[in-house]
Amino acid sequence: MKQDGSIALFQYWNRLRNGRPAPRRTEIEPADIKTLLADTFILEKDTRGEAVFRLAGTRLCATYGRELKGYSFPLIWHQRDQRIIARQAHGTFHDKSVVVVTYEGLSQGGKSNFFEMVLLPLEGGVGSPRLLGAITPFSKPYWLGADPIAEGKIETLRLVDADREPLFLANRVPSMVPSSSHIINDGLDVGEGGRRIRHLVVFEGGKGG
Template sequence: MSECQDDDARSHLPLVDRTGQILHLADFNPTQPARILNDLRAYWDSLRRGRAVPARSDIQPQGIRRALDYAFILERIAPGAARFRLAGQHLIDLMGMEVRGMAFCSLANGSSRGRLSDVLESVFRAPQLAQMTLHAKAEYARPELSARMLLLPLTSDLGDVTRALGCIIAEGQIGVAPRRFDLIGDEVMPILEGGKTLAPSPSAFDQDRLSGGRQGTPIRPIASMDRPEKRDASAEARRAGFRVITLPQATLPTGTTKTP
């Protein structure tokens, strides 16, 4: 009995190499960014069930327990623009506030928002997956931060790709919030291995505007919209454009006389 207890106790001790250094197994680190991102993508893949993109309604919190604090849901509201519908505690800590309803681009510094929007739009339009590398510079009371983010497309109840499951993991001390990042690297990936990807580009915005978005009537360029012709500023030209309108005379009842 005692030998069994000793074996059981030794099985729970950390591994020690010949130099006496304690070795930690990466598999037992629940906050390892790569593991969490891989788990979220595997969960997303499991929901497809033969479809190109799973539905927003398929996402269940118990299915992403490990990534729940780092996950968020986006809703596309315009070309290259989305807002947070739900967000985990990690993102709330990074921004120092509740982010529900906030714009997705609020995560980035101004110089990176254009590229961030391009990558986001390509996720919805292709659709495809995107992984980004983010960095926040060290400032007063704000240590340097590195982060990784993953975006996975989802369909809405109407069947269009206007939702996304995301995950962001920052490594380091957050410091004083809000923390905003520079986008220093991005990669788009096809849904099916070997498939084609759509390169993030600002041209997608013009194409979406001219086609009226993903649905709807085409939007005409501003230059072709009906506008009143520019008139001559002279008084004669203005008078020439006036018309005299004669109002019909009211008919008086029979037997009545009109008084001056």
């Protein structure tokens, strides 16, 4: 994680879970993260098992030029990445995996900007899994919020060991826009259950999978 919004939400989530795989969704207090709410969202599963937005912050909705509540999460992504991102959401829902994605957001007018997204599991019971997330832009060009982002193209995708990440964050380097597509897998190699899709190495499920 490189963006301050992602880091702050992760640290809040990490304090709440207090060593558990995930905090309960009822433990999330909006007042505690009021400075982050505009870029924060909650996903849930609909009756078809698809990840949809249950809640989305005002700045995030402005970035995409629509009210995201009830909207399909995979549909904000480029078609080539929709299955990948759906599987990562499923892993966060059910395997309590923490996922960090950097992506290029392409606007309706042909502009682009890089973003970082973090997906954090919440304990909500088998019948109603949910996750907490945030999307933070690497920069804030003048057009962001006026020219809606139409789709995202994954640049990097990383599964995070939530018990080790605080150590990495303590020594993080300044944020930089990714210069090329790659995968960071937190020390795992492709032979440990990973599979390569185009420029990505995808690991199914959570930390154990």
